[in-house]
Amino acid sequence: MSRIFRLGLIINPLAGLGGSVALKGSDGVAKEALARGAEPKAQLRMAQALEVILAYRDRIEIITASGEMGELLAKEMDFKVTVAYQANKQTEAGDTQAAATALQAYGLDLLLFAGGDGTARDLFSVVDEALPVLGVPAGVKIHSGVYGITPHASGMVVKMLLDGELVSLMAADVMDIDEVAFRSGTVKARRFGEMQVPAEPRYIQAVKMGGKEVDELVLHDMAAEVIEQMDDELFIMGSGSTVAAVMAELGLDNTLLGVDLVQHQQLVASDLSAQALLAQTQANPCKLVITLIGGQGHILGRGNQQLSPTLIRRVGRDNIIILATKTKLKALEGRPLIVDSGDPELDKALCGYFKVITGYHDYVMYQVANPDLVA
Incomplete structure (x- = not known):
């Protein structure tokens, strides 16, 4: 026994x-x-x-x-x-x-x-x-x-x-x-x-890497790519210094560790809660701009819990825009990007390959594939 x-x-x-x-x-x-x-x-x-x-x-x-x-x-x-x-x-x-x-x-x-x-x-x-x-x-x-x-x-x-x-x-x-x-x-x-x-490396996260991306030209190029895509939709701007580079390029105030809302390249609202985001996006098509946490690979569920499962479903998988420098992606050493939204079914639905913006008209295909969901 x-x-x-x-x-x-x-x-x-x-x-x-x-x-x-x-x-x-x-x-x-x-x-x-x-x-x-x-x-x-x-x-x-x-x-x-x-x-x-x-x-x-x-x-x-x-x-x-x-x-x-x-x-x-x-x-x-x-x-x-x-x-x-x-x-x-x-x-x-x-x-x-x-x-x-x-x-x-x-x-x-x-x-x-x-x-x-x-x-x-x-x-x-x-x-x-x-x-x-x-x-x-x-x-x-x-x-x-x-x-x-x-x-x-x-x-x-x-x-x-x-x-x-x-x-x-x-x-x-x-x-x-x-x-x-x-x-x-x-x-x-x-x-x-x-x-x-x-x-167990598949399941235990790394310590978060700190510091800002040193190659300002790369950030400028990624920002230009996102801005070129901005049309009539509401753009939900996630947290982090990489997304902040887009806001800086637009000349808009940015909540570095929060979530802002942009439309027609103008700031609509700042530092929104999950409830406020749902209210603001109810009647508008949206796109979500996010980046990964260096060293860990999380794109959802770390420092951006304002992005609720309901909101992510409303936005839709095809309207999620991921930004990352190739330096950060290489530092993952092949590990996938991770979503931890709090809704396992949504996390499964988001698994697969995403086009990640790494520069101006420059992309890589990178996998979102939480190891614990496919073990």
Whole structure:
């Protein structure tokens, strides 16, 4: 008989709240995010990971915290559950740290958690390198290397462990940024240390590469290509310095870490939330301009949660315009571009080859093929 796999489970219920309402994070602004109509997503993201291992429930004991920090979801999915920590009704960073301390006493095989960089940082302050951890991406900021590329990918890593496959451990960086500066358009990332993560390159994301593209001529050429395509449609301008180059070429103010709306080469609205984008685009044909996160390859689901699955479906696959320098594409070393919209069916529908703008009248065909969806 196989031994029971002790899976620690911690969910940060507030993770990612600020993304869809254009707050660019959740640290210290959870109440404001909820007041703006944000809906918690961390439970859903963890559920997507746990669905991968439902067939193994008789071999798993989940050690978790009470309520929304893990107990409710694990019991709803019919896992055997032990509650090791009683969380406060309104959870905060201290609950994550206290839960991690309590869970460690149970001799965990793996600690699975849902959150963002702030959650990883809170766990690191307690766990350090004492046991293997794995993150389910649920936050706005995912710079750390301790996460699966999608929730499903995180579940696939746990499944590999349950199947007895040889999975090495690697030391992965815990990163976080200054959210106050982030909301003002400045990225100040800091490395806090390392945690031990199951090393499966297909499913574990890389640490985000920082810095702006140095070849300004290439950015100018890509911007000229996009502007040439601008007609009567609404253009949804995603976040990032590559898209910002298009806005600069148009002479328009740009929200570097937000989403803006342009029509007839004029700024219509700035720094829109998911709800505002849906309202603004309801009666107009749209195109979406996005770029990838250097080093990771994500084009949706990292720092642009304002781009909801409903909006992406409204835009349509053929109206998604991807910009990337050849330098960034080569740095992926053949890995596909990744979408992590929060809707697995939409992610599957977006798989395939896209024409990526790499210059003026210069394109490459590049694959979007989330490895965890085709494994």
